[in-house]
Amino acid sequence: MTPWLRAARDDPAGLPDDGYVALLGADGEELDELCALADDVRRRAVGDDLTVVVNRNLDPGLVATPEHLDALVDEAWELGATEVCLQGPLPEDAGPDAAVELVARVAGRRPLHVHAFRPAEVEAAAARRGTSVEDFLTAARAAGLGSVPGTAARILDDDVRAALTGGTDIPAARWVELVRTAHRVGLRSTATIVYGHVETASQQVAHLRALARLQDETGGFTEVIAMPLVAVPPGVAARGASVRETRALHAVVRLLFHGRIDHVQAAWPKLDHPTVLAVLRGGADDLGGLLLDGALDPDAGPEAGRSLTVDDVHAVAAELGRGVRQRTTLYGEVDPERVTVA
Structure with a gap:
């Protein structure tokens, strides 16, 4: 075991x-040891249930009318959803x-x-x-908004963001401030x-550190989601995410955020099945959402055609040798009458 792995075993979140x-570059036996360590940290932190x-x-933009929205929300509820x-x-x-x-219309409907x-x-709203922004989020929360997606963070480095989007992204500091404001209003x-x-391992760590600082300040993050770039913008010389990099990054995320998130x-929508299993054996504990399509208008969601069934979840859990727990958005317990994945 390398010195950094030994240090991480003693203090997962305490490495410089x-x-x-260095751990992000792990390969071969060292990568296996890193993932085993991250999996042990996961087990101690949250147990063995796959959530x-x-x-x-x-x-x-794809929901044509208020009445159409009502019907889609009703269908989601009838299919067992607890979140829209x-x-x-x-x-x-x-x-x-x-x-x-x-x-207000969604929250008031179901x-x-x-x-x-x-x-x-x-920001646009x-x-x-x-x-x-604070007034908008306060009003939205009063209307029934429960949480916001911390997506479009990409890498919190303005040079990287400019390379990926040609300068159309909001600045990294603004992304942080918008999320900070959401956390501040509850x-x-x-x-x-x-x-x-196009990012380097050092930029990945700097990004994770920025998220960790915000979490230390607000405590508002529920989970960390690492996603490989799958749609490469024109003109961007993206290297592509290897399975090795994916495993190492998920393991480092588990270690660095230990005691924080x-x-x-x-x-799973961005990783193939073997890689999903690999990261769930190397620090990850959650499978995200089923992303129900429904039958009324399956194309009304941004990830239409990508959904999991209850059987899919249980098959993954069986391959891992773990149980399954259906959770709420904030990782609480679901009303027993609403549990559909058990």
Whole structure:
């Protein structure tokens, strides 16, 4: 075992940056040892149950009318969902308070957790409304917003963000401030990293450190989700994320956030099945959401056509030798009458 692995065994979250950078380069037997250590830390932190939330994604721009939205929410509820996730820009002709009204309509229709609005969408909704971000989020929370997706973080480095999006991304510091504001008004969020493009291991660690600092300040993150870049923008010379890098990064995420964020999610829509199993054996504990499509309008979600069944979840758990626990968005217990994955 290398010195950094020995140090991580004694203090998983206590390594300096160069220690985590070194572990991100692990391969062969050292990688296996790193993943085994991360899996042991996972077991001690959250136990052996594989967790999953029953949810449905909807893109506000693809929901034609309020009545159509009502029908989609009703269908999600009837299929056993406990969460509706709203991601995507509002229609251009939407009114100034459309985002708050959207949340209120979903939350008022069924007692579902509303997980909505990426940071850039939060900023756009506040501008449309003519209020501060804090005022918008406070109003949305009062209307029924339960949490926000901490997506579009990519890598919190402006040079990397510019390389990926040609300068159209919000600055890294603004992303942090928008999420900080959400946490300050009482909303929880996910924490994310998109990897396998033009960033270095040092930039990955700096990104994770930025998330850790925000968590130390607010305690608002529920889980960390590491996602490989799968849609490469034109003109970007992305290296692609190898299985080796994916395993090492998930393991380092588990170690670095130990004692800060309990849950590490395997982003199954962006990883093949063997890699999902590998990261769940190497630090990850959660399978994310089922992403129900339903039959009424399967294309109304941004990840249409990518969904898990209850049988899929149990098959993954069986391969891991673990039990299954259906969770709420915030990792609480689901009302026994609403449990569909058991």
